[in-house]
Amino acid sequence: MNFNPSPRAHFYICAMEKLAGQFREQIKKAKPHARQFLTDGGKLPPQAIDLEEAVLGAIMLEKNAVNEAIDILKPASFYKESHQRIFEAISDLFQNTEPIDILTVTKRLQKKGELDLVGGPFYITQLTNRVASAANIQYHSRIIAQKFIQRELIRIASEIIKDSYDETVDVFDILDDAEQKLFEVAEGNIRKNYEKIDSVVHQAIEELEAKHENKDGVSGVATGFMSLDRITGGWQKNDMIVIAARPSMGKTALVLSMARNAAVTFNKPVAFFSLEMSSVQLVNRLISAESGIPGDRIMRGQLEEYEYSQIHSKIKELTEAPLFIDDTPGLSVFEFRSKCRRLKQQHDIQMAVIDYLQLMSGGNTGGNREQEISTISRSIKEVAKELNIPIIALSQLSRSVETRGGDKRPMLSDLRESGAIEQDADLVAFLYRPAYYGITEDEEHNNIEDLTEVLVSKHRNGATGMVKLRFIKDYAKFVDYDSSNLGAMMEPNKDFDGKSMTYTSKMDEYEDEDEDFFTGEGPKGDSPF
Numbered sequence: 001m002n003f004n005p006s007p008r009a010h011f012y013i014c015a016m017e018k019l020a021g022q023f024r025e026q027i028k029k030a031k032p033h034a035r036q037f038l039t040d041g042g043k044l045p046p047q048a049i050d051l052e053e054a055v056l057g058a059i060m061l062e063k064n065a066v067n068e069a070i071d072i073l074k075p076a077s078f079y080k081e082s083h084q085r086i087f088e089a090i091s092d093l094f095q096n097t098e099p100i101d102i103l104t105v106t107k108r109l110q111k112k113g114e115l116d117l118v119g120g121p122f123y124i125t126q127l128t129n130r131v132a133s134a135a136n137i138q139y140h141s142r143i144i145a146q147k148f149i150q151r152e153l154i155r156i157a158s159e160i161i162k163d164s165y166d167e168t169v170d171v172f173d174i175l176d177d178a179e180q181k182l183f184e185v186a187e188g189n190i191r192k193n194y195e196k197i198d199s200v201v202h203q204a205i206e207e208l209e210a211k212h213e214n215k216d217g218v219s220g221v222a223t224g225f226m227s228l229d230r231i232t233g234g235w236q237k238n239d240m241i242v243i244a245a246r247p248s249m250g251k252t253a254l255v256l257s258m259a260r261n262a263a264v265t266f267n268k269p270v271a272f273f274s275l276e277m278s279s280v281q282l283v284n285r286l287i288s289a290e291s292g293i294p295g296d297r298i299m300r301g302q303l304e305e306y307e308y309s310q311i312h313s314k315i316k317e318l319t320e321a322p323l324f325i326d327d328t329p330g331l332s333v334f335e336f337r338s339k340c341r342r343l344k345q346q347h348d349i350q351m352a353v354i355d356y357l358q359l360m361s362g363g364n365t366g367g368n369r370e371q372e373i374s375t376i377s378r379s380i381k382e383v384a385k386e387l388n389i390p391i392i393a394l395s396q397l398s399r400s401v402e403t404r405g406g407d408k409r410p411m412l413s414d415l416r417e418s419g420a421i422e423q424d425a426d427l428v429a430f431l432y433r434p435a436y437y438g439i440t441e442d443e444e445h446n447n448i449e450d451l452t453e454v455l456v457s458k459h460r461n462g463a464t465g466m467v468k469l470r471f472i473k474d475y476a477k478f479v480d481y482d483s484s485n486l487g488a489m490m491e492p493n494k495d496f497d498g499k500s501m502t503y504t505s506k507m508d509e510y511e512d513e514d515e516d517f518f519t520g521e522g523p524k525g526d527s528p529f
Contacts, residue, residue, distance in 0.1 A: 046150040047079040050130070051140045056086055057127040058134035060102050065134035066094055072141040077148040082118040085109065086127075095199075102128060149185055156181045176334050180386075183341050221268050221351045221390055224261025225480050227467045231456055232427065235351060235390035239461075240381040242357075242421055244395040244410065245431035246402070250452060251394045252277065253285070253476045254431065254469075255353050258392070259323060260286055268350040269322035271343045273336065275359035279325040289477035290314045322347065332361040333379040344387045354380065356394035357421070374420035381424045395421060397430075408437055412457055428458040433471065452478065 055073070058065045075088040089108040093100050106124055109115040118124070156178065163174045210219075220234030235241055245251050255272075262268040274282055288295040291314040293307055303311075324343060328335065336354070343349045354360065357380070362372035377393075384391040397414045410430035415421050422428060432453040434440070440449045454467040468481035 046147040052083045054131040057130045058137045062134040068138045069141040223258045238385045239390045239426040241392045241427045242425040249431040257478045263321040263323040271349045271352040272325045273354045274327045279327040289475045294474045352391045354393040377420045377424045426460040430455040
């Protein structure tokens with residue numbers, strides 16, 4: 001049976017076939033990330049083509065218009081590929097401080113062989129007819145940027161959905177990847193594949209000039225220890241610093257002193273991740289160091305009235321310091337990365353500290369402990385580079401130090417559980433206290449009971465060497481070994497009607513490494529120092 005449609009029905013059939021053909025052509029020409037939305041519900045990605053034309057026209061129309069848009073937009077912000085190419089040509093002219101108008105942009109595109117791809121000289125001329133002035137260019141640029149962000153969010157969401165259906169992809173990898181991509185969008189810092197040398201050289205010269213103006217020679221985050229800052233120049237951005245030692249050497253005390261100096265003395269926001277001690281225990285140490293009251297007395301609460309007044313008067317700066325403490329036990333690499341990103345975004349942290357690396361979890365790596373430590377170490381370095389901050393990670397040493405005869409000073413080979421720590425770290429420093437091994441005098445019979453050597457054994461961007469610090473055991477703090485104010489610091493406080501007293505510390509009674517300096521008891525294992 002033959003079906004002969006009426007003329008009216010035939011008209012509608014032809015019209016539908018024509019529309020279907022146009023739709024298929026539109027799908028073919030669409031960008032990959034847009035094709036899915038055209039075929040699924042007929043949605044087009046967010047865009048503002050008319051505003052793109054207006055902004056490009058305004059830039060070529062008025063001399064200073066580019067200054068309003070260049071910091072807001074980048075070539076990828078534009079939806080149309082031709083507009084991306086035109087704005088890239090404008091950016092090239094701007095970087096070379098050349099005039100920007102119809103002729104120079106046309107010439108630049110012609111030189112790059114892209115003039116015909118954007119529609120020729122006629123299309124570029126037409127862009128200037130879309131707008132009368134550049135009065136609202138900044139507002140228009142922000143709308144274009146907003147549409148770009150919306151497209152990026154759609155792209156990221158699509159990738160999350162796709163990965164979530166894939167049973168072979170680890171869910172925490174999906175979360176980590178999603179947060180990283182969203183963070184990049186929020187910061188307006190979409191990663192680039194490469195960077196031209198001229199812009200990097202310019203940045204390096206600016207940093208060099210800034211360092212030259214800094215007369216104390218400290219270009220990074222100062223440690224507060226002059227002798228150590230002479231070698232390191234302060235902790236540098238992007239660096240992973242590993243400080244390693246045997247238990248009870250004073251690792252926690254040292255990095256806590258550094259964090260305190262950075263946050264209180266130099267007003268640098270610092271994040272301190274303590275996987276071993278609680279935040280209250282750390283703060284008690286800080287209070288002891290600030291007030292000059294032995295830590296065991298603060299722990300037990302055996303204080304006189306004037307000592308309470310002494311504490312309140314001394315810790316004002318500490319309470320106002322930008323120091324953020326996180327004591328989450330068993331912190332995973334994913335949690336660490338996530339928290340650091342939030343702290344960087346909300347408080348602009350300049351340094352992070354991990355106490356200590358071996359207590360972190362690497363997630364489901366599917367390998368042995370050495371591979372897990374390698375994952376943790378590599379992730380810490382990645383976070384340091386991503387956030388452009390130094391990260392200090394404490395690490396334990398293997399027992400081979402104890403079994404080795406003769407000199408007990410640590411070496412790089414003593415790093416525990418993985419050679420990846422040595423490989424990833426930009427700087428590796430070891431702590432060595434002679435008194436730990438019963439050595440209280442040097443060859444010249446000088447008392448070295450409070451001496452701690454900081455052995456900088458690896459320094460990717462600088463010198464290595466040994467630095468002497470003084471460990472004040474009663475207050476669990478470090479100072480420069482040749483500190484001129486040490487004697488004054490150890491004298492009784494005279495600001496409280498002469499009632500201040502100096503107490504003999506009971507910490508000296510506890511020499512066993514398995515006993516806590518403050519309590520003299522506790523499970524065997526690593527000291528909180």
